Amino acid sequence: MEQHTLASILAQGSQCGDCAGIWFYLIITILKLVLVFAVILAFVVLSVWIERRVAGWIQDRPGPNRAGIPLQLFQRFGSKEEQPCKKLLHFFGVPESCWIAKLFRWLKLDREIPTFGLMQPCLDGAKLFLKQELTPSYVRKLYFTLAPMLVLGPPLVAAAVIPFSSGFSTCFGDVNMCVANLGIGPLWIFAISGLSVYGLTLAGWSSNSKYPFLGGLRATAQLISYEVAMGLSIIPLLMMFGTLNLQNIVQYQADNGWTILPLWGEGLTWQRWFMMVPMLISFVVFVTCVFAEANRTPFDMAECETDLVGGYHSEYSSMKFASFFMGEYAAMVIGSALVVTLFLGGWSIGFGADAALHAWCDWFAVICQFLMFLIKLVAFIFFFVWVRWTLPRFRWDQVMKLGWLVFLEVTVANIFLTAAIIYFVK
Numbered sequence: 001m002e003q004h005t006l007a008s009i010l011a012q013g014s015q016c017g018d019c020a021g022i023w024f025y026l027i028i029t030i031l032k033l034v035l036v037f038a039v040i041l042a043f044v045v046l047s048v049w050i051e052r053r054v055a056g057w058i059q060d061r062p063g064p065n066r067a068g069i070p071l072q073l074f075q076r077f078g079s080k081e082e083q084p085c086k087k088l089l090h091f092f093g094v095p096e097s098c099w100i101a102k103l104f105r106w107l108k109l110d111r112e113i114p115t116f117g118l119m120q121p122c123l124d125g126a127k128l129f130l131k132q133e134l135t136p137s138y139v140r141k142l143y144f145t146l147a148p149m150l151v152l153g154p155p156l157v158a159a160a161v162i163p164f165s166s167g168f169s170t171c172f173g174d175v176n177m178c179v180a181n182l183g184i185g186p187l188w189i190f191a192i193s194g195l196s197v198y199g200l201t202l203a204g205w206s207s208n209s210k211y212p213f214l215g216g217l218r219a220t221a222q223l224i225s226y227e228v229a230m231g232l233s234i235i236p237l238l239m240m241f242g243t244l245n246l247q248n249i250v251q252y253q254a255d256n257g258w259t260i261l262p263l264w265g266e267g268l269t270w271q272r273w274f275m276m277v278p279m280l281i282s283f284v285v286f287v288t289c290v291f292a293e294a295n296r297t298p299f300d301m302a303e304c305e306t307d308l309v310g311g312y313h314s315e316y317s318s319m320k321f322a323s324f325f326m327g328e329y330a331a332m333v334i335g336s337a338l339v340v341t342l343f344l345g346g347w348s349i350g351f352g353a354d355a356a357l358h359a360w361c362d363w364f365a366v367i368c369q370f371l372m373f374l375i376k377l378v379a380f381i382f383f384f385v386w387v388r389w390t391l392p393r394f395r396w397d398q399v400m401k402l403g404w405l406v407f408l409e410v411t412v413a414n415i416f417l418t419a420a421i422i423y424f425v426k
Helices: 006-016 020-059 084-091 099-106 119-130 141-161 185-193 196-206 210-233 235-241 246-256 270-274 276-293 318-343 353-360 362-388 396-425
Strands: 068-070 112-114 168-170 173-175
Touching: 020 119, 020 141, 020 173, 020 318, 020 362, 084 099, 119 318, 141 185, 141 196, 141 318, 168 362, 185 210, 185 246, 185 318, 196 210, 196 318, 210 235, 210 276, 210 396, 235 246, 235 276, 235 396, 246 318, 246 353, 270 276, 270 396, 276 318, 276 396, 318 362, 353 362
Parallel strands: none
Antiparallel strands: 068 112, 168 173
């Protein structure tokens, strides 16, 4: 299917004598930009909420999961019969033994207004926004201010090549549901995401303090160590797909089974199941590298409070600290989106449902695929949080050993294994 590019629209516009196609292209591009940024920023807030709730669930802490707004803050109730919940049930004639009354009591509506942990992210944002901005006198102020921008900006730009749905046709042409349908999608994400290390390094160096400086050095060494293994881990995928275009990769998975779940199309052939071995190895290595690239536990050595107080952001406060905070979660969202796109089918619903939906209604298919992409993204973010609150932090020497002495050799061997399977099996 021929994609809608600016050059083709300009050519068509000059031939047709009107600019309707050009305006359509510009409006669609702006709408896609707004949608991508809105989804990422919304998922940053959602990730904080998931983090608190999953952490509370794993550690059996009542705060995020069971705390609400007590009704006593609004009114003093003399007896239980005067409480709003009781009055509401009695007004509709619902007996206390009914399942509705039991549900009300289980939700604690007789004592509080449940907030489901939504108040904590709101209060976090308000606290950071209203907190006093303090810049120490001994820092290098230009780079000290520039560093948070370099941490938050790259993940937002890297999201431009992530496809969040298949394309659809209009009277002006075909529309691709990613901001930039580049033929070098994974390389674009690696290149742009790698720029965030400059923010971490500048934050440590410009703080003029030994602990932030050590945190910046650790972040640089860790990024280099795991960027190599991450790049090598996707080479077997590229050998199988034969393209670097993420939209084409997802379309291949929609037709022939997801990378690690080939359960329909050509994925049911015995040749494809031979390829599962290198694909699973790539999946494990790539996911681990994403954890390291996002500075998430157990790889958060750049901001390890037991060694470095707070690491590279020790001297930051208020919204500058919030930028680092949001940048970490944005990197986690982009990493999760890339894992979902490369290994879990991206927007693909699977089992031939995508082609069936498109045959029925393009718009409905696009909406369903977008929702499927969001569901997979939330599930993988949940996995991110689960790992953080399950595994202990590594030592610094263990982090470096894993990157250089384990993953580098494993990914190189996996490339040769994939080449051998393709040559002898196919």
